[in-house]
Amino acid sequence: xxxxxxxxxxxxxxxxxxxxxxxxxxxxxxxxxxxxxxxxxxxxxxxxxxxxxxxxxxxxxxxxxxxxxxxxxxxxxxxxxxxxxxxxxxxxxxxxxxxxxxxxxxxxxxxxxxxxxxxxxxxxxxx
Amino acid sequence: xxxxxxxxxxxxxxxxxxxxxxxxxxxxxxxxxxxxxxxxxxxxxxxxxxxxxxxxxxxxxxxxxxxxxxxxxxxxxxxxxxxxxxxxxxxxxxxxxxxxxxxxxxxxxxxxxxxxxxxxxxxxxxx
Numbered sequence: 433x434x435x436x437x438x439x440x441x442x443x444x445x446x447x448x449x450x451x452x453x454x455x456x457x458x459x460x461x462x463x464x465x466x467x468x469x470x471x472x473x474x475x476x477x478x479x480x481x482x483x484x485x486x487x488x489x490x491x492x493x494x495x496x497x498x499x500x501x502x503x504x505x506x507x508x509x510x511x512x513x514x515x516x517x518x519x520x521x522x523x524x525x526x527x528x529x530x531x532x533x534x535x536x537x538x539x540x541x542x543x544x545x546x547x548x549x550x551x552x553x554x555x556x557x558x559x
Numbered sequence: 560x561x562x563x564x565x566x567x568x569x570x571x572x573x574x575x576x577x578x579x580x581x582x583x584x585x586x587x588x589x590x591x592x593x594x595x596x597x598x599x600x601x602x603x604x605x606x607x608x609x610x611x612x613x614x615x616x617x618x619x620x621x622x623x624x625x626x627x628x629x630x631x632x633x634x635x636x637x638x639x640x641x642x643x644x645x646x647x648x649x650x651x652x653x654x655x656x657x658x659x660x661x662x663x664x665x666x667x668x669x670x671x672x673x674x675x676x677x678x679x680x681x682x683x684x685x686x
Contacts, residue, residue, distance in 0.1 A: 443597070445599070445603075446599075447596060447597045447599060448595070449596075451591060452593070453673070454589060454592075461588075462581060462590075463580060463581050463589075464580050464581070465578070465592065465668060467576070468574055468575070469575050469621070470570070470574045470575045471573065471574035476573050515596060537620055539592075546580070
């Protein structure tokens with residue numbers, strides 16, 4: 433199931449820096465990096481899929497965003513509002529991203545290259 | 560020598576998305592990802608090193624930032640102000656980051672894990 437990790441942030445008089453290492457802080461090799469920005473309004477919902485293979489690490493670099501995650505057993509909602517929080521998603525975690533604050537910037541690290549065939553759009557039919 | 564590449568950005572009524580793939584869009588495996596934020600004033604200078612091994616891809620996700628790059632033969636200044644521009648640095652490219660706009664967010668993809676011994680602080684002694 434999805435879970436949050438917290439990484440160190442290094443702050444001094446030159447600003448702040450956070451670093452994430454593949455196969456150390458997060459449990460996979462980083463083959464793809466994508467970022468979502470300029471989401472126009474808070475009622476936009478993005479995502480809405482799970483994967484056959486791809487694992488993800490989601491970081492809200494600026495602003496806030498809510499990540500709804502559902503697997504075969506349960507559902508959970510994670511609020512991302514700090515660049516030192518990372519949400520780790522397994523391939524089977526169906527997820528949506530919503531409630532983007534104005535100016536929110538979402539960074540996603542992925543374990544696989546883009547492959548349309550890796551996407552499963554249907555949510556689980558939980559009761 | 561350092562060079563800029565431009566990647567596609569996908570924009571629709573849900574916002575914008577850019578994606579970067581390791582060993583495809585950029586010429587190396589991504590072992591480390593770091594991001595710099597909350598740089599307090601435009602006179603701050605960050606970086607100031609080159610590497611024995613590490614290659615970098617620098618992306619300004621928000622705001623603007625100027626990257627000064629120097630190698631044994633020449634020096635160049637790159638203005639980053641769009642999330643679809645990526646500055647590729649070779650290990651031997653000594654660089655600084657400066658002129659951070661308020662709210663600027665800089666994302667850096669690195670080919671190696673953090674290793675203090677990989678850093679060379681001295682600039683080149685060019686005339």
